[in-house]
Amino acid sequence: MISCGEPSGDxxxxxxxxxxxxxxxxxxxxxxxxxxxxxxxxxxxENFSGLSVTGLLEVVRLLPRTYATYRRLxxxxxxxxxxxFVAIDFPDFNFTLARALKKRGIPIVYYISPQLWxxxxxxxxxxxxxxxxxxxxxxxxxxxxxxxxxxxxWVGHPLFDVQPAPQPRDRFLSAQGLDPSRPVLALLPGSxxxxxxxxxxxxxxxxxxxxxxxxxxxxxxxxxxxxxxxLLAPIxxxxxxxxxxxIIDGQADDVLGSADGAVVASxxxxxxxxxxxxxxxxxxxxxxxxxxxGKPFVHVDTYAMANLxxxxxxxxxxxxxxxxxxxxxxxxxxxxxxxxxxxxMRADLREVTNRxxxxxxxxxxxxxxxxxxxxxxxxxxxx
Numbered sequence: 001m002i003s004c005g006e007p008s009g010d011x012x013x014x015x016x017x018x019x020x021x022x023x024x025x026x027x028x029x030x031x032x033x034x035x036x037x038x039x040x041x042x043x044x045x046e047n048f049s050g051l052s053v054t055g056l057l058e059v060v061r062l063l064p065r066t067y068a069t070y071r072r073l074x075x076x077x078x079x080x081x082x083x084x085f086v087a088i089d090f091p092d093f094n095f096t097l098a099r100a101l102k103k104r105g106i107p108i109v110y111y112i113s114p115q116l117w118x119x120x121x122x123x124x125x126x127x128x129x130x131x132x133x134x135x136x137x138x139x140x141x142x143x144x145x146x147x148x149x150x151x152x153x154w155v156g157h158p159l160f161d162v163q164p165a166p167q168p169r170d171r172f173l174s175a176q177g178l179d180p181s182r183p184v185l186a187l188l189p190g191s192x193x194x195x196x197x198x199x200x201x202x203x204x205x206x207x208x209x210x211x212x213x214x215x216x217x218x219x220x221x222x223x224x225x226x227x228x229x230x231l232l233a234p235i236x237x238x239x240x241x242x243x244x245x246x247i248i249d250g251q252a253d254d255v256l257g258s259a260d261g262a263v264v265a266s267x268x269x270x271x272x273x274x275x276x277x278x279x280x281x282x283x284x285x286x287x288x289x290x291x292x293x294g295k296p297f298v299h300v301d302t303y304a305m306a307n308l309x310x311x312x313x314x315x316x317x318x319x320x321x322x323x324x325x326x327x328x329x330x331x332x333x334x335x336x337x338x339x340x341x342x343x344x345m346r347a348d349l350r351e352v353t354n355r356x357x358x359x360x361x362x363x364x365x366x367x368x369x370x371x372x373x374x375x376x377x378x379x380x381x382x383x
Contacts, residue, residue, distance in 0.1 A: 001082040001106075002031035003073065003097055005048045005090030007191045007224055008268040010034035012112055012158045012362070013088050017042050019366035030082070032073055035225070045069075045076050049226050066093060074100050081106060084373035088112045095126060102130045107372050111135040111365055112158075113145070124148050133372055135365050138309060139355060155364040156357030159271055166257025166276065173218075173258055176246045182216040183336045186259035186278070187235075188252060188269050191224035196231045198285045199265055202325050204234035206263070209329035211243050214336050219245040220259060222252040261335030261342065263328055266303050266319070274306045274352045279345040281331040282306075282317045306352050314348035 004013040014036035017029055021041050029042040038044050046069045070093065077085070077100075085101045087094035091114035098108045108131045116124050127134065127150050134145050134152045145152035166172070170180040178184065187207065189200040207219055221235050232247055239245045248255055252269065256262060256276040264273055266284040273280045282304040307313050316331050318324075335342055 001073070001077060001084075001101075002029060002033060002037065002042060002086045002088065003090065003094050004031075004033045004037065004088035004112075005093055007034065007226070009088045009090055009112060010036045010048070011162055013037045013042075013086075014040035015158055015162050015362040016086070016088075016111065016365055016369070019362045020369060023363075023366055024370055030076060030080075031086075032069060045072050069093075070097055070100075073097055077101055077104065077106065083107070084109055084369055086111055086369055089114065091123070095123065095130075098130050099126070107132045107375070109133050109135060109369050109372050111155075111369070112137060113141065116144075124150070133368060135368055137356075137361065138305070139357065140309070140311075153364075153368055154357070155368065156359075156361035157271065158361040158365070159268075159275060160356070160359040161362045163272065163275060164253050166254045169258040172254050176220070176248070178218045178220070178244060178246060179216075182218055183214055183261075184218050184220055184259045185210060185214075185332055185336060186255045186262035186264075187219060187221045188255070188262060188264040188273075189221070190265035190267065191227070193227065193231065195265055196227065199283060199323075200231065201234045202285075202323065203263060203283070203328065204238045205325035206328035206332065207238055207243060207245070208241065209325060210332050210336070213329065213333045217243075217336065219243060220255045221245060221247045222255040223247055223249050224252075225250060261332060263332055266317070268305075270304045270306050270315070271309075271356070274309075274349045275356075277346045277349045277353070279335045279342045279349075280306075280315050281328065281335065282315055283323045283328060284317075284319050285323050286320065306349060309352045309355050310348060314352065315345060 002013050004010055010033050013033050017040040020027055030045055031042055032046050033044060034048055084107045087098050087110045089112040102108055110131045113134045113136050134150055135155050136142055136152060137157045139154055142152055142154040173180045187203050189196050189203055211217055235245055235247060252272060256273050256278045259278055262273055262278050262280040264270055264280050264282055266282050270282055302313055303319055304315055304317050306315050318327050
């Protein structure tokens with residue numbers, strides 16, 4: 001059984017499922033995920049569409065449906081106990097589900113582990129009690145879990161396995177009606193509905209300021225799956241005012257591979273941009289109440305994964321109150337006009353890429369999952 005709750009997790013779950021099925025063709029996989037996981041051969045107990053949000057208030061609104069999904073998954077595990085349960089990120093839901101399945105004597109693997117080193121570190125105790133093996137994707141995570149006494153294995157980052165080679169810049173931009181000889185700024189505002197509502201309006205305002213400062217600039221907007229058209233209204237407003245702005249569905253790699261710089265919402269896409277060595281500025285904003293309630297639990301002073309992997313700030317971050325149209329426009333303009341600055345950032349992002357490991361993470365994760373599934377069930381259930 002596999003459980004993931006958002007598009008990036010669905011991508012990794014699908015790759016993991018494909019590798020497991022290659023290694024063990026007779027396997028049956030069920031769980032909670034999205035269209036990619038289903039296409040890879042898993043039978044979904046529930047699709048996560050509409051359940052992927054950030055923020056305390058947003059989560060509260062979805063509690064009835066979330067609890068119904070949890071009950072269906074537990075009932076499915078009771079009816080046909082899996083040999084192993086694989087949790088992929090989505091920690092609040094997956095911790096609860098993992099505890100319930102552990103009580104039933106089911107081995108637990110956590111893949112794409114939650115960032116306990118960044119916030120709510122007290123959950124490490126739960127991880128130690130519940131999880132039989134943690135599969136981490138960032139090299140610095142391995143020692144953190146090992147020092148806490150949690151069985152851990154670094155498998156590398158699965159984006160190496162699932163990231164397609166981008167189309168040639170000239171061909172891709174020309175196909176979108178854009179001029180390859182002019183500068184291109186990519187906007188990647190996130191994959192969750194509430195993220196776009198908090199982030200995209202100010203990105204559109206920032207784009208207008210960039211247009212005034214960078215002659216001929218063009219904009220590429222990467223839209224994540226399952227996002228409704230009305231959420232992109234600020235971009236349509238940008239186009240109405242004369243800015244070349246194209247919305248691309250499901251081709252973030254082509255967008256990042258063709259852009260001279262990018263403004264990205266903090267999350268998996270920062271790693272994606274790093275793999276393309278695309279200079280970026282990272283932004284994020286939560287609702288004021290969520291930010292105020294959550295800030296005491298945060299234990300890092302940088303958020304972008306590229307910076308965390310590098311161990312220093314290699315890309316600028318504009319978080320919460322620092323995220324304004326003017327600040328974004330200032331940083332984005334520098335990406336597009338200061339060539340030495342952008343080249344230094346590309347070199348730093350190549351260093352980040354080198355630290356992320358090598359291709360084959362999904363296969364290594366699949367081998368670890370099957371190894372746990374095949375172990376004799378001599379574990380005492382979680383009390």
